[in-house]
Amino acid sequence: MRVDLHPFAGIGWPGRERCGPMRRCLPQLRDSRVGIFGVGSALAPHVSRQLDLLPALVPALEHGSPRERLARRIFDNACIDERRFCIPDFRHGTRKVLYDTLHPGLGRRMAVYRREAPRLAASACEPALKSARVAADEITHLVVVTCTGIFTPGPDVELAERLSLQSDVERTIVGFMGCSGAFHGMRVARRAALERNARVLLVCVELCSLHQRDEAGAGALVAQSIFADGATAVVLGAIRDHDRTLALLGEDRTCLEPGTRAALTWEMRDDGFAVRLSPELPSLVEGRVARFVTPLLDGIDPQVRPAWIVHPGGAAILRAVQRGLGLERDDLASAWSVLRRLGNTSSSAVLYVLEEALARLAVGAEGVMLGFGPGLTFEALRFQRGPGV
Numbered sequence: 001m002r003v004d005l006h007p008f009a010g011i012g013w014p015g016r017e018r019c020g021p022m023r024r025c026l027p028q029l030r031d032s033r034v035g036i037f038g039v040g041s042a043l044a045p046h047v048s049r050q051l052d053l054l055p056a057l058v059p060a061l062e063h064g065s066p067r068e069r070l071a072r073r074i075f076d077n078a079c080i081d082e083r084r085f086c087i088p089d090f091r092h093g094t095r096k097v098l099y100d101t102l103h104p105g106l107g108r109r110m111a112v113y114r115r116e117a118p119r120l121a122a123s124a125c126e127p128a129l130k131s132a133r134v135a136a137d138e139i140t141h142l143v144v145v146t147c148t149g150i151f152t153p154g155p156d157v158e159l160a161e162r163l164s165l166q167s168d169v170e171r172t173i174v175g176f177m178g179c180s181g182a183f184h185g186m187r188v189a190r191r192a193a194l195e196r197n198a199r200v201l202l203v204c205v206e207l208c209s210l211h212q213r214d215e216a217g218a219g220a221l222v223a224q225s226i227f228a229d230g231a232t233a234v235v236l237g238a239i240r241d242h243d244r245t246l247a248l249l250g251e252d253r254t255c256l257e258p259g260t261r262a263a264l265t266w267e268m269r270d271d272g273f274a275v276r277l278s279p280e281l282p283s284l285v286e287g288r289v290a291r292f293v294t295p296l297l298d299g300i301d302p303q304v305r306p307a308w309i310v311h312p313g314g315a316a317i318l319r320a321v322q323r324g325l326g327l328e329r330d331d332l333a334s335a336w337s338v339l340r341r342l343g344n345t346s347s348s349a350v351l352y353v354l355e356e357a358l359a360r361l362a363v364g365a366e367g368v369m370l371g372f373g374p375g376l377t378f379e380a381l382r383f384q385r386g387p388g389v
Helices: 051-058 066-076 106-132 155-162 178-193 218-226 283-296 317-326 331-342 346-358
Strands: 033-042 046-049 081-083 142-144 168-177 201-207 229-240 249-257 264-269 272-277 307-310 364-374 377-383
Touching: 033 106, 033 218, 046 051, 051 066, 051 168, 051 377, 066 218, 081 229, 106 155, 106 201, 106 229, 142 155, 142 178, 142 307, 142 346, 155 168, 155 229, 155 272, 168 178, 168 317, 178 201, 178 229, 178 346, 178 364, 201 346, 229 346, 249 283, 283 317, 283 364, 283 377, 307 317, 307 331, 307 346, 317 331, 331 346
Parallel strands: 142 168, 142 201, 307 364
Antiparallel strands: 033 229, 033 249, 046 081, 201 229, 249 377, 264 272, 364 377
16 A cells, blocks of 8 residues: 655655554544643753753763763753753752762652652642633642652642642552653543543653763763753643633554664663663654654645644754654754753653744644654654634
Protein backbone atom coordinates (compact mmCIF):
# COMPACT_ATOMS: atom_id res chain seq x y z
CA MET A 1 0.00 0.00 0.00
CA ARG A 2 1.23 3.47 -0.85
CA VAL A 3 0.27 6.48 1.25
CA ASP A 4 0.75 9.86 -0.42
CA LEU A 5 3.12 12.28 1.17
CA HIS A 6 1.45 14.83 3.41
CA PRO A 7 2.94 18.27 2.80
CA PHE A 8 3.97 18.63 6.46
CA ALA A 9 5.45 15.17 6.92
CA GLY A 10 8.72 15.18 5.01
CA ILE A 11 8.51 11.55 3.89
CA GLY A 12 5.78 9.05 3.06
CA TRP A 13 4.25 6.74 5.65
CA PRO A 14 3.89 3.04 4.83
CA GLY A 15 0.54 2.19 6.38
CA ARG A 16 1.13 -0.88 8.57
CA GLU A 17 4.87 -0.81 9.01
CA ARG A 18 6.42 -0.45 12.48
CA CYS A 19 3.60 0.64 14.78
CA GLY A 20 0.73 -0.86 12.81
CA PRO A 21 -2.62 0.71 11.98
CA MET A 22 -4.39 3.39 13.98
CA ARG A 23 -6.27 1.69 16.80
CA ARG A 24 -9.13 4.23 16.83
CA CYS A 25 -10.95 6.00 14.05
CA LEU A 26 -9.58 9.42 13.26
CA PRO A 27 -12.15 11.85 14.68
CA GLN A 28 -13.46 15.10 13.38
CA LEU A 29 -12.24 17.51 16.06
CA ARG A 30 -15.66 19.18 16.30
CA ASP A 31 -16.91 15.89 17.79
CA SER A 32 -14.19 15.73 20.41
CA ARG A 33 -15.69 15.33 23.87
CA VAL A 34 -12.82 16.49 26.11
CA GLY A 35 -11.07 19.82 26.23
CA ILE A 36 -8.47 21.79 28.15
CA PHE A 37 -10.19 24.52 30.16
CA GLY A 38 -7.15 26.08 31.80
CA VAL A 39 -3.37 25.98 31.75
CA GLY A 40 -0.82 27.21 34.27
CA SER A 41 2.87 27.02 35.04
CA ALA A 42 5.39 27.87 37.74
CA LEU A 43 9.05 28.84 37.56
CA ALA A 44 11.62 27.39 39.94
CA PRO A 45 13.02 30.20 42.12
CA HIS A 46 16.79 30.01 41.43
CA VAL A 47 17.90 31.12 37.96
CA SER A 48 21.39 30.80 36.45
CA ARG A 49 22.88 31.76 33.10
CA GLN A 50 23.82 28.74 31.03
CA LEU A 51 27.60 29.20 30.81
CA ASP A 52 27.82 30.16 34.49
CA LEU A 53 26.53 26.68 35.35
CA LEU A 54 29.46 24.73 33.96
CA PRO A 55 31.82 24.83 36.99
CA ALA A 56 28.96 24.07 39.38
CA LEU A 57 27.48 21.18 37.41
CA VAL A 58 30.77 19.59 36.37
CA PRO A 59 33.23 20.62 39.10
CA ALA A 60 35.74 17.86 38.32
CA LEU A 61 36.80 19.44 35.02
CA GLU A 62 40.27 20.96 34.98
CA HIS A 63 40.20 24.50 33.64
CA GLY A 64 41.60 24.66 30.10
CA SER A 65 41.71 20.88 29.66
CA PRO A 66 40.40 19.26 26.45
CA ARG A 67 37.44 17.85 28.40
CA GLU A 68 36.63 21.28 29.83
CA ARG A 69 36.75 22.81 26.35
CA LEU A 70 34.41 20.06 25.09
CA ALA A 71 32.02 20.72 27.97
CA ARG A 72 32.03 24.45 27.28
CA ARG A 73 31.28 23.80 23.61
CA ILE A 74 28.38 21.46 24.52
CA PHE A 75 26.92 24.00 26.96
CA ASP A 76 27.32 26.83 24.45
CA ASN A 77 25.67 24.86 21.63
CA ALA A 78 22.66 23.90 23.74
CA CYS A 79 20.77 27.05 22.60
CA ILE A 80 19.83 27.76 26.23
CA ASP A 81 20.21 31.20 27.82
CA GLU A 82 19.31 30.27 31.37
CA ARG A 83 17.83 27.53 33.52
CA ARG A 84 15.89 27.47 36.76
CA PHE A 85 16.26 25.20 39.78
CA CYS A 86 14.53 24.57 43.09
CA ILE A 87 17.84 24.78 45.00
CA PRO A 88 20.45 27.58 45.03
CA ASP A 89 23.44 25.23 44.84
CA PHE A 90 24.52 26.12 41.31
CA ARG A 91 24.94 29.86 41.88
CA HIS A 92 28.38 31.09 42.84
CA GLY A 93 28.67 32.24 46.44
CA THR A 94 25.37 30.79 47.66
CA ARG A 95 25.01 28.34 50.53
CA LYS A 96 24.48 24.82 49.21
CA VAL A 97 21.53 22.87 50.54
CA LEU A 98 22.27 19.55 48.80
CA TYR A 99 25.66 19.52 47.11
CA ASP A 100 27.69 20.56 50.15
CA THR A 101 29.19 17.10 49.77
CA LEU A 102 30.44 15.67 46.49
CA HIS A 103 28.14 12.63 46.50
CA PRO A 104 24.92 13.24 48.45
CA GLY A 105 23.01 9.99 48.88
CA LEU A 106 19.62 9.20 47.44
CA GLY A 107 17.95 9.78 50.81
CA ARG A 108 19.10 13.41 50.98
CA ARG A 109 18.05 14.02 47.39
CA MET A 110 14.58 12.62 48.03
CA ALA A 111 14.23 14.71 51.20
CA VAL A 112 14.70 17.83 49.06
CA TYR A 113 12.24 16.47 46.50
CA ARG A 114 9.65 15.90 49.22
CA ARG A 115 10.04 19.47 50.43
CA GLU A 116 10.19 21.26 47.08
CA ALA A 117 8.13 19.28 44.53
CA PRO A 118 4.68 19.80 46.10
CA ARG A 119 5.41 23.49 46.57
CA LEU A 120 6.36 24.01 42.93
CA ALA A 121 3.49 21.83 41.68
CA ALA A 122 0.93 23.79 43.70
CA SER A 123 2.29 27.03 42.25
CA ALA A 124 1.49 25.69 38.75
CA CYS A 125 -1.95 24.35 39.71
CA GLU A 126 -3.22 27.63 41.11
CA PRO A 127 -3.02 29.62 37.83
CA ALA A 128 -4.38 26.61 35.91
CA LEU A 129 -7.48 26.56 38.13
CA LYS A 130 -7.86 30.32 37.80
CA SER A 131 -7.49 30.12 34.01
CA ALA A 132 -10.17 27.40 33.89
CA ARG A 133 -12.47 29.30 36.25
CA VAL A 134 -12.76 26.12 38.28
CA ALA A 135 -12.68 26.14 42.07
CA ALA A 136 -10.40 23.69 43.85
CA ASP A 137 -13.36 21.95 45.47
CA GLU A 138 -14.80 21.23 42.00
CA ILE A 139 -11.81 19.04 41.05
CA THR A 140 -12.88 15.39 41.00
CA HIS A 141 -9.62 13.81 39.79
CA LEU A 142 -5.95 14.66 40.36
CA VAL A 143 -3.23 13.25 38.10
CA VAL A 144 0.39 13.90 39.09
CA VAL A 145 3.20 13.19 36.60
CA THR A 146 6.79 12.98 37.85
CA CYS A 147 9.96 10.99 37.24
CA THR A 148 12.51 12.77 39.44
CA GLY A 149 11.43 11.70 42.91
CA ILE A 150 9.34 9.44 45.06
CA PHE A 151 7.89 9.36 48.57
CA THR A 152 4.75 8.01 50.25
CA PRO A 153 2.25 9.45 51.07
CA GLY A 154 3.21 11.16 47.88
CA PRO A 155 2.95 14.49 46.08
CA ASP A 156 -0.68 13.73 45.26
CA VAL A 157 -1.58 13.78 48.96
CA GLU A 158 0.52 16.89 49.59
CA LEU A 159 -1.16 18.68 46.67
CA ALA A 160 -4.65 17.69 47.78
CA GLU A 161 -3.94 19.32 51.14
CA ARG A 162 -2.17 22.40 49.78
CA LEU A 163 -4.93 23.11 47.25
CA SER A 164 -7.80 22.20 49.63
CA LEU A 165 -9.19 19.57 47.26
CA GLN A 166 -12.11 17.46 48.40
CA SER A 167 -11.25 14.43 50.50
CA ASP A 168 -12.86 12.13 47.92
CA VAL A 169 -10.78 13.43 45.00
CA GLU A 170 -9.54 10.49 42.92
CA ARG A 171 -5.74 10.54 42.75
CA THR A 172 -3.32 8.94 40.29
CA ILE A 173 0.46 9.21 40.03
CA VAL A 174 2.05 8.62 36.61
CA GLY A 175 5.63 7.87 37.55
CA PHE A 176 8.94 7.43 35.79
CA MET A 177 7.73 7.86 32.23
CA GLY A 178 10.45 10.44 31.55
CA CYS A 179 10.08 13.31 29.11
CA SER A 180 6.92 11.84 27.55
CA GLY A 181 5.13 11.71 30.91
CA ALA A 182 2.73 14.56 30.10
CA PHE A 183 1.23 12.51 27.26
CA HIS A 184 0.69 9.48 29.50
CA GLY A 185 -0.84 11.74 32.13
CA MET A 186 -3.08 13.38 29.54
CA ARG A 187 -4.33 9.97 28.46
CA VAL A 188 -5.29 9.09 32.05
CA ALA A 189 -6.86 12.53 32.57
CA ARG A 190 -8.94 12.35 29.37
CA ARG A 191 -10.49 9.06 30.39
CA ALA A 192 -11.30 10.43 33.84
CA ALA A 193 -12.80 13.56 32.30
CA LEU A 194 -15.52 11.50 30.62
CA GLU A 195 -17.01 10.58 33.98
CA ARG A 196 -20.13 12.50 34.93
CA ASN A 197 -19.42 16.06 36.13
CA ALA A 198 -15.68 15.38 36.19
CA ARG A 199 -13.08 18.11 36.30
CA VAL A 200 -9.53 16.80 36.17
CA LEU A 201 -6.39 18.57 37.34
CA LEU A 202 -3.22 17.27 35.66
CA VAL A 203 0.15 18.52 36.93
CA CYS A 204 3.68 17.64 35.82
CA VAL A 205 6.49 18.46 38.26
CA GLU A 206 10.17 17.65 37.78
CA LEU A 207 13.25 18.50 39.85
CA CYS A 208 16.07 17.35 37.57
CA SER A 209 18.59 19.39 39.60
CA LEU A 210 18.48 16.78 42.38
CA HIS A 211 20.32 14.29 40.19
CA GLN A 212 23.63 15.94 39.41
CA ARG A 213 26.30 13.25 39.30
CA ASP A 214 30.09 13.52 39.08
CA GLU A 215 30.47 12.40 35.47
CA ALA A 216 32.34 13.96 32.57
CA GLY A 217 31.61 11.63 29.65
CA ALA A 218 30.20 13.23 26.50
CA GLY A 219 26.69 11.85 27.09
CA ALA A 220 26.71 12.99 30.72
CA LEU A 221 27.85 16.45 29.66
CA VAL A 222 24.95 16.72 27.22
CA ALA A 223 22.52 15.80 30.01
CA GLN A 224 24.14 18.30 32.38
CA SER A 225 23.80 21.00 29.72
CA ILE A 226 20.02 20.84 29.19
CA PHE A 227 17.97 19.65 32.19
CA ALA A 228 16.25 21.95 34.69
CA ASP A 229 13.33 22.10 37.14
CA GLY A 230 9.73 23.07 36.41
CA ALA A 231 6.03 22.45 36.87
CA THR A 232 3.03 22.87 34.58
CA ALA A 233 -0.67 22.06 34.95
CA VAL A 234 -3.88 21.83 32.93
CA VAL A 235 -7.55 21.43 33.84
CA LEU A 236 -9.57 19.08 31.64
CA GLY A 237 -13.23 18.20 31.36
CA ALA A 238 -15.97 16.96 29.10
CA ILE A 239 -17.30 19.70 26.87
CA ARG A 240 -20.86 20.77 27.61
CA ASP A 241 -23.05 23.33 25.88
CA HIS A 242 -21.58 26.84 25.95
CA ASP A 243 -18.28 25.70 27.48
CA ARG A 244 -15.38 27.85 26.31
CA THR A 245 -12.33 25.61 26.16
CA LEU A 246 -8.75 26.61 25.41
CA ALA A 247 -8.21 23.47 23.32
CA LEU A 248 -10.40 20.67 22.03
CA LEU A 249 -8.52 17.37 22.21
CA GLY A 250 -8.56 15.04 19.24
CA GLU A 251 -6.84 11.81 18.25
CA ASP A 252 -3.72 10.69 20.06
CA ARG A 253 -1.05 8.21 19.02
CA THR A 254 1.74 6.36 20.80
CA CYS A 255 4.46 4.04 19.57
CA LEU A 256 7.13 2.05 21.37
CA GLU A 257 9.81 1.89 18.69
CA PRO A 258 11.45 -1.55 18.42
CA GLY A 259 15.19 -1.80 18.83
CA THR A 260 15.61 1.57 20.52
CA ARG A 261 15.43 0.66 24.20
CA ALA A 262 18.96 1.85 25.02
CA ALA A 263 18.59 5.23 23.29
CA LEU A 264 17.25 6.97 26.40
CA THR A 265 17.43 5.52 29.91
CA TRP A 266 16.84 6.79 33.46
CA GLU A 267 18.20 4.54 36.21
CA MET A 268 18.08 4.85 40.00
CA ARG A 269 21.54 4.77 41.60
CA ASP A 270 22.83 5.25 45.15
CA ASP A 271 24.11 8.70 44.17
CA GLY A 272 20.99 9.83 42.29
CA PHE A 273 19.22 8.95 39.07
CA ALA A 274 21.50 8.44 36.08
CA VAL A 275 20.30 9.56 32.66
CA ARG A 276 21.81 8.09 29.51
CA LEU A 277 21.30 9.81 26.16
CA SER A 278 22.56 7.90 23.13
CA PRO A 279 24.34 10.00 20.48
CA GLU A 280 22.05 8.22 18.00
CA LEU A 281 18.90 9.68 19.58
CA PRO A 282 18.53 12.65 17.18
CA SER A 283 18.97 10.44 14.11
CA LEU A 284 16.38 7.97 15.47
CA VAL A 285 13.90 10.80 15.91
CA GLU A 286 14.64 12.27 12.49
CA GLY A 287 14.29 8.94 10.69
CA ARG A 288 11.06 7.79 12.35
CA VAL A 289 9.03 10.85 13.31
CA ALA A 290 7.29 11.35 9.94
CA ARG A 291 6.13 7.74 9.75
CA PHE A 292 4.76 8.10 13.26
CA VAL A 293 2.98 11.44 13.06
CA THR A 294 1.54 11.41 9.52
CA PRO A 295 -1.70 9.52 10.40
CA LEU A 296 -2.68 12.32 12.79
CA LEU A 297 -2.56 14.87 9.96
CA ASP A 298 -5.44 13.25 8.11
CA GLY A 299 -8.16 15.78 7.41
CA ILE A 300 -6.04 18.90 7.92
CA ASP A 301 -6.28 21.28 4.97
CA PRO A 302 -2.95 20.94 3.09
CA GLN A 303 -2.96 24.71 2.60
CA VAL A 304 -3.03 25.35 6.36
CA ARG A 305 0.05 24.60 8.41
CA PRO A 306 -0.79 23.13 11.82
CA ALA A 307 0.80 24.45 14.99
CA TRP A 308 3.58 22.19 16.24
CA ILE A 309 3.85 21.86 20.02
CA VAL A 310 7.08 19.88 20.35
CA HIS A 311 8.83 18.72 23.52
CA PRO A 312 12.01 20.86 23.78
CA GLY A 313 14.27 17.91 24.47
CA GLY A 314 17.35 19.75 23.26
CA ALA A 315 18.57 21.65 20.22
CA ALA A 316 19.58 18.45 18.44
CA ILE A 317 16.12 16.95 18.97
CA LEU A 318 14.30 20.03 17.68
CA ARG A 319 16.52 20.14 14.60
CA ALA A 320 15.86 16.43 14.04
CA VAL A 321 12.10 17.06 14.15
CA GLN A 322 12.46 19.93 11.68
CA ARG A 323 14.45 17.78 9.25
CA GLY A 324 12.23 14.73 9.67
CA LEU A 325 8.99 16.66 9.08
CA GLY A 326 10.32 19.17 6.56
CA LEU A 327 9.60 22.11 8.89
CA GLU A 328 11.26 25.47 9.38
CA ARG A 329 12.61 26.79 12.68
CA ASP A 330 9.66 29.21 12.89
CA ASP A 331 7.27 26.24 12.87
CA LEU A 332 8.75 25.22 16.24
CA ALA A 333 9.05 28.77 17.57
CA SER A 334 7.39 28.07 20.93
CA ALA A 335 9.55 24.99 21.55
CA TRP A 336 12.74 26.92 20.77
CA SER A 337 11.57 29.74 23.04
CA VAL A 338 10.95 27.42 26.00
CA LEU A 339 14.28 25.67 25.46
CA ARG A 340 16.09 29.01 25.41
CA ARG A 341 14.35 30.35 28.54
CA LEU A 342 14.02 27.21 30.66
CA GLY A 343 15.97 24.29 29.22
CA ASN A 344 14.48 20.79 29.24
CA THR A 345 12.24 20.34 32.29
CA SER A 346 11.35 16.75 31.38
CA SER A 347 7.62 15.91 31.52
CA SER A 348 6.56 19.48 32.30
CA ALA A 349 8.34 20.98 29.27
CA VAL A 350 5.79 20.31 26.54
CA LEU A 351 3.04 22.02 28.57
CA TYR A 352 5.20 25.15 28.85
CA VAL A 353 5.29 25.05 25.05
CA LEU A 354 1.53 24.56 24.84
CA GLU A 355 0.90 27.46 27.22
CA GLU A 356 3.04 29.81 25.15
CA ALA A 357 1.59 28.70 21.82
CA LEU A 358 -2.08 28.91 22.88
CA ALA A 359 -1.67 32.61 23.60
CA ARG A 360 -0.85 33.19 19.92
CA LEU A 361 -3.13 30.70 18.13
CA ALA A 362 -6.35 31.84 16.50
CA VAL A 363 -9.63 30.16 17.43
CA GLY A 364 -10.07 27.07 15.27
CA ALA A 365 -6.37 26.61 14.52
CA GLU A 366 -5.26 23.00 14.28
CA GLY A 367 -2.24 21.73 16.22
CA VAL A 368 -0.20 18.66 17.06
CA MET A 369 1.60 18.02 20.34
CA LEU A 370 4.66 15.83 19.85
CA GLY A 371 7.03 14.26 22.35
CA PHE A 372 9.54 11.52 23.04
CA GLY A 373 10.50 9.44 26.05
CA PRO A 374 12.25 6.29 27.24
CA GLY A 375 11.50 3.18 25.28
CA LEU A 376 12.10 4.86 22.78
CA THR A 377 8.53 6.16 22.92
CA PHE A 378 6.95 8.51 20.40
CA GLU A 379 3.83 10.40 21.53
CA ALA A 380 1.49 12.75 19.68
CA LEU A 381 -1.87 14.42 20.27
CA ARG A 382 -3.95 16.43 17.85
CA PHE A 383 -5.95 19.43 19.11
CA GLN A 384 -7.84 22.48 17.96
CA ARG A 385 -7.69 25.93 19.54
CA GLY A 386 -10.92 26.67 21.35
CA PRO A 387 -12.64 29.99 22.05
CA GLY A 388 -11.51 30.18 25.69
CA VAL A 389 -9.28 33.03 26.83
